[in-house]
Amino acid sequence: MWTCTNSSTWVENTLSFVKLPDSILENLRRVHGVITTTESSPSNFCFEFLLGSSNDISMRTDMMTFLRNATLLCLTAFPHDYILEEAVLVAEELLNTKMDSCSCSVTPCRALAKRLVKSNRQDVLLCGVYARREAAYGNIDHARKIFDMALASIEGLPSDLRSTASLLYFWYAEVEISNSSSSGSEPSLRAVHILCCFGSGVKYSPFKCQASSVQQLRARQGFKERIRILRAAWARGVIDDHSIALICSAALFEELTDGCIAGIQILNQAFTVVLPGNQLSCQYFSHFVFCNFIVFWSC
Template sequence: SGWNSVGHMDTMRRRRHHVGHCREGEEFLHNVFHVLFQLFSGKEKANLSICWLQYEISKVVQCLQTKNKKKLKAQGRKSKKLAKNLLKAPDNRNQLSLWKLYAYLEWLLGNIDDARKVFDTALCTAGTGGLKSPQLCSLSLLYAQLEVELLESLEGAVTSRAVHILTKLAESGPYVPYSGQVLSVSVLKARKTYDHALRDYWGKTPASDQDQVSDANQLVNLVGCYALFQYLTVGIDAAVLIYAQTSAKLEAPAPQKCENTGENLGIENLPAALEAVTVLHTNLLRFHMNISVYPLNPLREALTQALRRYPSNQSLWRSYIHIQRKSHSASKARRFFDGVTRSTDSLEPWLFAIQAEQMRKNLIENVQR
């Protein structure tokens, strides 16, 4: 559930220091953000605030990756101060996207209880839009995903905080913070609501290209919430089924209507939505393998198919080289990298192929010591 870095090149390691985020560059970016913040208002100011906070989060992520606790603590203080100042602006006080980023920042810094308070506050003040509210769906999905990552197994997951969040989202009523239990009746009603919401989406046709883009984002959040809900309350197979059905619909070449039922058998191809759904699918499979016994082949097949279609997707490549670390044979991965690099002009396959070889080299050296 990470975020794309804004205006940030990945750090390259040297012997004693790191390249990236130099002092002069930081001062320049801060000045640019500060000047633009004074010039903009309304929606533009809110969008700039989101970009600014995303950039700050990218620096926190960098500190986490380099395991520099001292720098993380200092950066965390700066980023939290900025987040609070941004939320104090009149144009930003009701921006759920900013509240979501602030809660995520607290979570990254290890302040789980504080992050939950921010999430709960945002959900309580967000209204009762439920599954029809794109921002509310996105906020609830991230909150639930982060909570799921804390689970050590699926035992008792049906009464977890994540299920509570997703159930309340489906109820479209005022949000009530988690009290430690989830009613079985609420779970059944929520499942039916999710199913109807997804069916309703397939049954409608966007009026314009802009509506289609907005609906595509909403679809990704809806599918993500529904699949995660099914995963926690039924199991991995139920979640995979949701992703498979959604992918099949999105891959349909053109919209067609059934003469008898009037149901759309396909919608216009939405590459961005299909890619996002694929990432959610593979991330869930990868997580499930970490906490349960599950075959590797479904994840490997999903990743190889997705990477042939989206060779520049870094999240998919990270998952691929992660699972390939456990493979005793490098030949299959090398053939796959070779095939992808020959079929695309993207730079990512080359970079991740180099990283995979470096990881394998380090593994061999560690074994030989």
């Protein structure tokens, strides 16, 4: 039924919504004051000034608390969105470290991440995001346990959730490569093992020893077959994160086993399929590869 927004009851409800608590109003006045002060010199204004340069630590903490809580609310409307999940964990880290200027003995977002994982155990990408945050804080062994647990549970998921495995495998291999500069050759061997399991399609098992030449051959053939299947979908402009993660995984596998040139060839072949398509798909593909595969160029 239609209702008139000029009715007295509607106006009363609206007024009750817009009345903010004094604590929030005070924070808004402070933010407004900072912005007003810098309007005379806009070239010097940046959001880092609001979050990082203010002397009022309580103001910055309140803002980061708001960002974390707002993102948590967004997750209820957009579940299984790994970008929002990563955003809320990063906000939690900033709240517990830079915002409060305290040292943490564990990864600052660990408690929140465990609570989110417990509330939805089928969200394996959330496990992957959590593992990446643990690795970013140097807790590589803890990150490996989380990745291993998530990949081991893939087989028991519904078919519509199994496609998320491609991102999970790629993130895990990427974490290992990022750790290889300070830990010798073992992380690279671990990354090859992870990608061999992905490419060959065998059930994932935690790393125990170096992948054999036969396992690598099967993985290479498996990646080629998976990429061949993708071509038909890509020709229609159907591109998503999971299919691009497959391409990045195949390229990283070739780089680790056969050199950089072989890895670049995988990317070049993928671009030849994407470039003739619509412009939006090409931009999406290029952005994902640039943001998520930068580790390839630094190896």
